[in-house]
């Protein structure tokens with residue numbers, strides 16, 4: 001006898017009601033969010049949002065490989081993860097370098113046998129803010145190479161092994177600039193716009209292998225990335241004024257949605273660009 005109305009709806013539309021009932025009876029419904037026994041790579045996992053996501057995935061049970069350029073910072077996060085109780089590895093990686101990326105995937109498989117989750121989080125932005133007419137070619141190449149090509153290179157290498165396993169979760173950290181534009185950051189905006197379409201293209205191509213590809217797109221989150229803007233009182237006030245919920249994000253605000261998109265709880269979602277922006281993009 002099913003009393004809960006939501007459960008009734010699941011039954012009505014043909015869900016596996018016995019399985020769902022069992023999860024509820026034993027209070028195990030949250031197990032669909034568990035990452036116990038999963039192995040994840042987080043690029044740029046040694047600082048800011050990537051560090052928060054890495055610690056979050058580990059808290060949900062995953063072993064996490066930290067892939068970034070500064071090895072010492074990555075090793076420090078790996079130590080924090082081990083304290084949580086799962087395993088971790090730090091691999092010095094420049095995501096825009098194909099050789100580094102192959103090395104990252106080889107080392108991960110050598111240690112953990114399988115890659116279940118990839119979080120493409122590494123990213124840079126052109127600074128200072130600059131008119132498009134003034135932006136040098138090298139800055140354009142630098143931003144596009146890390147943000148867009150890097151996301152492609154790591155996804156491509158990891159997907160080869162996910163395709164063999166016929167399973168995988170790829171989460172890209174985009175930006176609200178996947179959806180809206182902003183002046184003075186043309187290469188960054190172009191790179192994040194590219195990620196929006198890359199996520200959809202890869203999701204389409206890899207759907208038959210049950211590889212899910214989605215993006216989480218933050219507005220302003222308190223990390224070194226936006227430190228200058230948030231420390232400028234005028235700019236900060238403007239950001240808050242433009243944010244319907246009236247606050248910027250903290251790195252930990254990204255943890256729940258990351259776990260969701262890397263877990264079985266999101267098993268029918270792919271190719272989605274999800275804004276996590278306190279309403280910034282709504283008006």
Ligand SMILES: NC(=O)c1ccc[n+]([C@@H]2O[C@H](COP(=O)([O-])OP(=O)(O)OC[C@H]3O[C@@H](n4cnc5c(N)ncnc54)[C@H](OP(=O)(O)O)[C@@H]3O)[C@@H](O)[C@H]2O)c1
Nearest residue numbers: 044047048049068069070094095122123175220221223225
């Ligand atoms: N914070 C925000 O408000 C905000 C808003 C929207 C989107 N985002 C996006 O969120 C992601 C993380 O940003 P964050 O705020 O955490 O910035 P952050 O604190 O500056 O961290 C950037 C991370 O990327 C890594 N990285 C940079 N270049 C790399 C490369 N070539 N290869 C490998 N790793 C590299 C850095 O590590 P190493 O320097 O050691 O390599 C670092 O871990 C970025 O993709 C950014 O575009 C952030």
